[in-house]
Every structure is written in C-alpha cells, then in structure tokens.
Amino acid sequence: MRVRLSGPTLNSGATGVSYAAQVLDAAAHEGHVEIDCAAVDRVTPSAANALVMTLLEGMGEDQFIARVSLTHATEHVKREWAKAVDRYQRGIRLSSQRSA
Amino acid sequence: MPVVIHGADSDDFVRGHLIWSALNALAPAKAYAPDCVDLTGLLLARPHTVAAIAALGCLAHGNAELILPTSQDARNFVVRSGLLDLFSCREAPRLSASPRIVPVRQLAHPSPTFADEISSAWDLEFGGMPAGLRPRLAGHLDELLLNALSHAESSIGCVVAAQVYPSVPSVELTVLDLRQTIRGHLSKTRQYATLTDDAEAIVMATEEGVTGTPAGQVNRLGDPNSGVGLFELREYCQVGGGQLSIVSGLARVTFGSGHEPIAQPFAGGFPGCLVRVRFQV
Numbered sequence: 001m002r003v004r005l006s007g008p009t010l011n012s013g014a015t016g017v018s019y020a021a022q023v024l025d026a027a028a029h030e031g032h033v034e035i036d037c038a039a040v041d042r043v044t045p046s047a048a049n050a051l052v053m054t055l056l057e058g059m060g061e062d063q064f065i066a067r068v069s070l071t072h073a074t075e076h077v078k079r080e081w082a083k084a085v086d087r088y089q090r091g092i093r094l095s096s097q098r099s100a
Numbered sequence: 101m102p103v104v105i106h107g108a109d110s111d112d113f114v115r116g117h118l119i120w121s122a123l124n125a126l127a128p129a130k131a132y133a134p135d136c137v138d139l140t141g142l143l144l145a146r147p148h149t150v151a152a153i154a155a156l157g158c159l160a161h162g163n164a165e166l167i168l169p170t171s172q173d174a175r176n177f178v179v180r181s182g183l184l185d186l187f188s189c190r191e192a193p194r195l196s197a198s199p200r201i202v203p204v205r206q207l208a209h210p211s212p213t214f215a216d217e218i219s220s221a222w223d224l225e226f227g228g229m230p231a232g233l234r235p236r237l238a239g240h241l242d243e244l245l246l247n248a249l250s251h252a253e254s255s256i257g258c259v260v261a262a263q264v265y266p267s268v269p270s271v272e273l274t275v276l277d278l279r280q281t282i283r284g285h286l287s288k289t290r291q292y293a294t295l296t297d298d299a300e301a302i303v304m305a306t307e308e309g310v311t312g313t314p315a316g317q318v319n320r321l322g323d324p325n326s327g328v329g330l331f332e333l334r335e336y337c338q339v340g341g342g343q344l345s346i347v348s349g350l351a352r353v354t355f356g357s358g359h360e361p362i363a364q365p366f367a368g369g370f371p372g373c374l375v376r377v378r379f380q381v
Binding site: 009011014041045046053076095099 | 242314
C-alpha cells in the first residue's frame, strides 16, 4: 500500500498528522505501507515530528520500523525523518501527546 | 501621530541604533496608529528595520503616509522593498516600478512561496543560490512563520523581510509579530507560569521540546507543537551556519557560533517578537 505526500512543501503539523492518519488506516489493512515522497522537496522539523510521532504513538516502535518505509525521498527529507524518530526515542512528544 | 525614522543601520544588529528606534516606535503605535512615517533622513535599512517600518504601516491598515528618503540610494531601496504596498505615498504614481530586491510581506497565513521569492531575488541579482542552502533556509523560514502566526495571536499576522548580501555572502531574514512577548506566551502554560524574565524566556524558547502550546492541545492553526523550530535554528547558527537574534519584551538575545547566548536588556521594551537570522552562505 502506498501513501503519496503532496509537495513540494510539507510544513505544517496538522498536515503531518493528517498523513499519519492515512498511513495508520492503510496499515490496518495492509502489511506494509510505503510513504512516497517523490513530490516533496522539503519538510519542516515540526511537520516531520507530527507525522513520525503520530505513527510511532499509533503503531509502536517495532511495528513502525517493520512496516513503514519512505520511497523517493531526498536526503533532506530522510534526514528530517530520522531526526524525528530520534527525538521520539529521546522522549520528546507532540503537545497533543503530552499529559495535561 | 507622525513617526520619524532617520539614520542608518549598522552591520552589527546589536549596535545598530536605527532598529531600536523603529522598534520603540511600535509600542505606542499599537495604541495609536501612526498617520505618517517620515523616512526623510533614512540612509540605510536592513531587513529587521524594514520589517519594523512595515509593521507601522500594517498597524495603520495602509492609511499612514510614507514620506520617502531624500537620499537617492535610500529612496531606491525603499521603492524596491515593497514597503509602498503597506502605506499611502503621494509620490507613488510618479515612481517607476523597479524589481524588488528586498521582499517584504505582511502575512496572515503561512506562505509556502516566500522562501522561493528570496531564492529568486538571489538568482536575479547574483546568480544561483548555493546548493543545499535553499531547502535549509526555506525550512527554517517556514518554522519561523508558523511560530509567529500560531503563537503570537497578532492582529497584523506577521511581517517578514529579507535581503541577500553577495559580498559577505549571506542572507538576512527577519520575522516580526506583535501582540504578545515570548514570555507572555510561554507563561500561559502551567509549566512555565513562573517565568518573570524576558531573556530567560527567549533562551528557554530555543531549547529542544519547549513549547507554549499546552499539553494535550494544538495551537490556534490546529497544529500540534513539539518545540523544535527555534531549537533547530539556534543549533544551526551555533555550529557556524549564521547568527540568530531574538528581541522580545525587555530583552534581546543573540546566538552564534563559539559563544553562549548573549543576553542584553532592551530599554523601552518590544511588545512582540522579532527574530532576525543571518544565514552564512
């Protein structure tokens, strides 16, 4: 299953969360989900966090690593993706994921 | 009430006097919008001052009269900056439409294209922007705009201004918003409610994971925040990518390579937030 990101810019957290919902929905029906970044030139850290952290929270780290992959991503997009994963692993969360 | 802005900006943001007089003019302008902004004595303005002048025009909803500089260079600069869009100007019909060198915009919504305008300005004047800088600059700019538009709750949205400097070489960028300070924003959340110092609040806002968006909530644009935008920019500057200066409330703090944040008081205070970045190319 493939989820295509619209480009050329992915810059808002809300957009990241919206794409994460599509990926989670696809993952509920398919074994593996590709996130196609062919149209994306750049992604902000906030948008990357919103997408990645929503997926990590929804799937768990093991499932995320095993079942989600990026395709056609630029080095810039790959770097922001990896940084978002690292932040989550270090305990940083979206405001919406933090306990009041 | 007329506002008179004269003199020249220094290459050094902190030592420049023009920017501070322009920022000081903004505090009373929030209550009483200026009817005239007099630039007769203006000699040279950098993007941070252009942003402050633009904000004066925004507060007057475009009704303030702009009096152009006497100096021909400064006059050309103002015309090419796009500032005339934010004021009324009696001389405007007689001025030729020159290509813009300093994009300045009032934005009410995030702009996915402003970074491209900066790149285009660079391309137009000096040839291709160095590879790798464009997405980096654009990413930081997107974060700054989203910060300003979501956190500030400013009545004028935000003002963004930029200029390219080939001889240094560098790109300078300023995002300015009004209405509340960084401390005012952060202290609305329980975790930071005890903050009393503007410099401390500015430094805290650049730390990883710090956000004024309350736990369990999203910001007014509907985005979850994670507190990484300013952190990433600060880190980029501190490893040699440039210099970051933030003015908010009674403080200004500068971040750059090879030194800890330098905090200084800002007499008079600024009732909003100005973020100025110089990207080294």
